[in-house]
Amino acid sequence: xxxxxxxxxxxxxAHKRAHGRLLAGREHLRKHRxxxxxxxxxxxxxxxxxxxxxxxxxxxxxxxxxxFESALDAADRAAAVAPGLPxxxxxxxxxxxxxxxxxxxxxxxxxxxxxxxxxxxxxxxYGTALVHCNRAAEAIAPYMQxxxxxxxxxxxxxRLGAAFKQLKLYxxxxxxxxxxxxxxxDNLTAHGYLVHLxxxxxxxxxxxxxxxxxxxxxxQVHASGSLAHECTPFALLAIPHHPLQLRQAAELEARRLxxxxxxxxxxxxxxxxxxxxxxxxxxxxxxxxxTALLATEVLERHDRSxxxxxxxxxxxxxxxxxxxxxxxxxxxxxxxGAATPRQIAERMRADGIDILIDLKGYTQGHRLQTLALRPxxxxxxxxxxxxxxGAAFVDYFIGDRWVTPLEHAxxxxxxxxxxPRSYQPNDRGRAPGGGATRADxxxxxxxxxxxxxxxxxxxxxxxxxxxxxxxxxxxxxxxWLLDANDQAKSNLRxxxxxxxxxxxxxxxxxxxxxxxxxARLALADLMLDTWPCNAHTTASDALWxxxxxxxxxxxxxxxxxxxxxxxxxxxxxxxCETLDDYEATVLRLVRDPAAxxxxxxxxxxxxxxxxxxxxxxxxxxxxxxxxxxxxxxAAGLPPDHLPAEHA
Numbered sequence: 263x264x265x266x267x268x269x270x271x272x273x274x275x276a277h278k279r280a281h282g283r284l285l286a287g288r289e290h291l292r293k294h295r296x297x298x299x300x301x302x303x304x305x306x307x308x309x310x311x312x313x314x315x316x317x318x319x320x321x322x323x324x325x326x327x328x329x330f331e332s333a334l335d336a337a338d339r340a341a342a343v344a345p346g347l348p349x350x351x352x353x354x355x356x357x358x359x360x361x362x363x364x365x366x367x368x369x370x371x372x373x374x375x376x377x378x379x380x381x382x383x384x385x386x387x388y389g390t391a392l393v394h395c396n397r398a399a400e401a402i403a404p405y406m407q408x409x410x411x412x413x414x415x416x417x418x419x420x421r422l423g424a425a426f427k428q429l430k431l432y433x434x435x436x437x438x439x440x441x442x443x444x445x446x447x448d449n450l451t452a453h454g455y456l457v458h459l460x461x462x463x464x465x466x467x468x469x470x471x472x473x474x475x476x477x478x479x480x481x482q483v484h485a486s487g488s489l490a491h492e493c494t495p496f497a498l499l500a501i502p503h504h505p506l507q508l509r510q511a512a513e514l515e516a517r518r519l520x521x522x523x524x525x526x527x528x529x530x531x532x533x534x535x536x537x538x539x540x541x542x543x544x545x546x547x548x549x550x551x552x553t554a555l556l557a558t559e560v561l562e563r564h565d566r567s568x569x570x571x572x573x574x575x576x577x578x579x580x581x582x583x584x585x586x587x588x589x590x591x592x593x594x595x596x597x598x599g600a601a602t603p604r605q606i607a608e609r610m611r612a613d614g615i616d617i618l619i620d621l622k623g624y625t626q627g628h629r630l631q632t633l634a635l636r637p638x639x640x641x642x643x644x645x646x647x648x649x650x651x652g653a654a655f656v657d658y659f660i661g662d663r664w665v666t667p668l669e670h671a672x673x674x675x676x677x678x679x680x681x682p683r684s685y686q687p688n689d690r691g692r693a694p695g696g697g698a699t700r701a702d703x704x705x706x707x708x709x710x711x712x713x714x715x716x717x718x719x720x721x722x723x724x725x726x727x728x729x730x731x732x733x734x735x736x737x738x739x740x741x742w743l744l745d746a747n748d749q750a751k752s753n754l755r756x757x758x759x760x761x762x763x764x765x766x767x768x769x770x771x772x773x774x775x776x777x778x779x780x781a782r783l784a785l786a787d788l789m790l791d792t793w794p795c796n797a798h799t800t801a802s803d804a805l806w807x808x809x810x811x812x813x814x815x816x817x818x819x820x821x822x823x824x825x826x827x828x829x830x831x832x833x834x835x836x837x838c839e840t841l842d843d844y845e846a847t848v849l850r851l852v853r854d855p856a857a858x859x860x861x862x863x864x865x866x867x868x869x870x871x872x873x874x875x876x877x878x879x880x881x882x883x884x885x886x887x888x889x890x891x892x893x894x895x896a897a898g899l900p901p902d903h904l905p906a907e908h909a
Contacts, residue, residue: 280310291319296326307339314344321353328522330360330602346375352384355391362600364394379404382411386421393421398428416446423455430747432463443475450514453479454494461500461719464750464757469723473501484510489518495624499648499820500720500795505673508818512652513675515624520634520655526607531616531639532896539892540614542572542638544606544629545621545646550582552799553621553646555776558584560687562591563881569888572613574598574606576629598629607635616640617888620656623647640895643676645686648798648820650674657901658891660884661685664826665819668903673818679887680906683873684830686823687880688802694869696807698781705769705785706740710852713742713786713809715771715779715800718750720792726754728845729790730761735845736852742786745770776803783807787858788851796824805831806869810861812836812851814844830874831865 287302300323307316317340324333334357340350351374358367371379371388379388385408389401405422409415423438436459442452453476460472476497483493493515498508533539543561547553564571573592576599579585589595594613598606606629610618618638622628623646633641634655643651644660651659652675659666659676662685666678700707712732714721721743733739745751755765771782780803783789789804791797791813797804801824804811813824815837825837838844851858869875890904 276309280306284310284312284316287323288316288319291323294326296323299323300327300329307336312343314340314347314350317343318347318350318353321350321357325353325356325360328360328602328604330357333357334361348374348376348379348381348384351375352379352381352387355384356387359387359391359394361602364391367391368395380407382408382415382418385411386415386418389425390421393425393428396428398425401425414445416442416449416452419445420449420452420455423452423459427455427459430462430749432459432747432749433465435459436463436465448479448483448488449491450476450479450483450493450511451491454497457501458494458497458719461722462747462750464718464721464753466723466726466757473503476501477503477507480507480511480514484514487517489514489521492518495649495652496647499818500722500792502722502724502794503818505649505670505818508649509652509673509675512624512650514652516630516634516651516653516655516675519631520653523603523631523634525634525636525655526611528636529611529639531614533616533892538566538568538570539888540570540572540616541888542574542610542613542615542618543621544574544618544632546576546578546627546629547621547646548573548575548577548588549580549585550776551577554584554588555689555692556799556802557621557645557687557689558587558591559689559691559877560881560884561588563877564591565881565885566593569885570594572596572610572615574610576601576627603629603631604635606632607637610637616892617642619644619660620651621646623649623651640891640901642679642891648795648823649818650676658904660887661819662826663906664829665822668905670817671903677901677903679891679904681880681887682883682906682908683880684826686798686802686827686830686874687884688806688875688877690875690877692803692806693777693780694806694808696781696784698778698785700785703769703771703782703785705742708738710736710739710788711742711786712739712788712790712848712852713783713804714790714792714797715742715744715783715804716792716795716797718744718746718754720795720797721754722792722794724841725792726757727761728841730758730763732790732845732848732852733758733763733767734761735849739852740767740769741790742769742771745772779803780807783809788812788848790848791824794818794821796821798823801827802874805865806875808862808865808869810836810851810858810865812838812844812847814838814841827874831868831872833861833864833868836861 283302283306287299290299303320317336321333321336337354355367355370368391379385385404389404392401408418419438419442423435426435439452439456457472457476493511495511570593572594574596615638617640619642625646641656642658643656656676658679659674660679662681758765758768783804784807786809789809789811793814794816815822815825828836
């Protein structure tokens with residue numbers, strides 16, 4: 263160390279300046295000026311003697327700025343100075359949760375002084391970490407402790423409801439969300455889950471009133487522009503709504519997700535003649551999941567001479583055959599693990615992605631915040647979510663002439679990119695169906711079996727009333743449904759009995775692996791579709807197995823999916839526009855075995871020749887759509903609708 267007098271004077275001066283910056287940082291922190299607080303505290307703590315509260319303040323500012331790694335470093339320093347300060351450990355755990363390190367967060371909470379969290383907010387966060395680690399049963403106790411401290415905590419009721427949801431205790435979850443709505447009438451999160459989870463339980467006592475309350479709250483919040491609560495666009499899919507209401511919900515959620523997000527600098531990518539276009543798919547469904555079961559063969563058939571395929575994966579590794587096929591299909595398989603949205607976006611930017619396709623939309627585990635950072639020049643939504651993302655950072659929504667006719671463009675924030683046949687890919691590698699007997703599944707041999715293997719939340723009271731009328735009109739029929747959960751099964755039997763239908767005519771089938779499900783589909787005589795949310799993968803499974811499906815088409819994407827598939831196998835007569843037509847079509851086919859046999863013969867031919875099952879043609883059509891979108895970008899033109907060019 264220098265003994266020069268100037269150096270001796272400089273050290274106290276540096277400390278004095280650092281102390282001033284500490285004081286300034288504390289004031290910025292008090293006024294929630296996070297950028298300024300982080301700048302001043304970050305510059306001061308390494309020079310001045312900083313207290314645990316100063317390190318904690320720096321950590322909090324960095325959390326607010328979504329700088330979670332450096333926030334965790336600051337919180338760790340605070341813990342080293344004052345290990346007995348509970349707030350420090352809570353911030354440490356929150357940082358771990360934001361970084362996707364849920365198990366580490368649980369360990370931090372359980373190592374807190376006193377044997378665990380005791381403060382209301384800490385208890386809530388601890389419970390949430392447990393839920394994220396699929397330990398919902400253990401989360402009930404901390405949530406109940408939090409409610410004992412604060413019985414009017416809306417957040418506690420919402421999170422307790424989420425824990426019951428994970429445990430498939432839907433009726434208990436609904437009561438939590440109903441309490442949250444009573445306490446906070448504009449809480450869209452609670453409204454959405456209240457309706458949605460009552461549908462999972464097939465409990466409809468308050469269906470109409472709850473739907474109207476949800477839509478009214480949505481309209482009010484959309485008009486106010488409030489971003490206080492997570493919106494749940496998925497909850498609207500299976501309730502009666504106008505497509506513009508789904509757009510409102512999606513816009514709210516897109517704005518909430520992108521609020522405060524600073525996109526990466528714009529990039530103008532130019533590809534040399536003959537250079538491959540870099541196409542990226544982002545999903546957490548790259549395993550034995552409905553999305554992967556549809557898309558795998560098309561991804562395998564991408565033209566590697568013209569397209570360089572990147573699969574960005576944040577899925578569970580189930581070691582399934584479909585996951586292994588996807589890994590082989592990718593030119594580049596990128597496992598994201600717990601990477602943050604910014605880390606993912608920066609990786610994509612470094613990889614030089616030209617077109618990024620999100621396969622999730624507003625479904626569980628999505629990473630739409632990554633798209634908000636604008637890692638790619640062109641960004642698209644496809645397959646995962648049957649509706650608009652409502653996001654300014656998504657350029658195109660991939661549909662087709664039936665599910666997304668151009669006259670429906672106002673329902674979408676994105677520009678419409680139409681596939682010429684159907685938006686839905688299929689995999690010819692799946693089993694064709696057959697080989698099972700009705701006795702294997704407890705079905706009566708002589709009955710006409712009307713099947714619907716859609717998830718039970720898609721069954722609305724109107725759908726059920728229609729099905730009960732059909733069972734009354736055709737006494738030789740039985741209804742074969744998915745056994746989704748005990749609450750739904752019990753309630754559906756009760757709802758049948760209320761309408762004079764013997765509950766013994768309602769049969770339930772447990773969830774089984776795809777090959778077994780495909781085999782049993784052929785045992786049914788006819789599939790009944792739901793509305794306003796149609797069958798998606800379930801519909802294509804049925805058609806592949808030779809099982810005709812009767813659908814009722816509406817104005818939303820979700821209500822037009824089965825219609826798209828039926829047009830792509832040349833069975834448009836099974837697409838109905840009115841409820842009367844739907845019921846008449848079903849009854850006609852129930853009473854006409856020859857007509858059903860003719861439909862099966864046409865589907866057997868369709869399996870070999872129809873566009874719906876032609877993966878090679880689908881891959882070429884999809885690539886042509888990408889090239890058209892890229893040509894506009896390369897020419898300096900903004901995204902615009904891309905109508906289907908040929909059939």
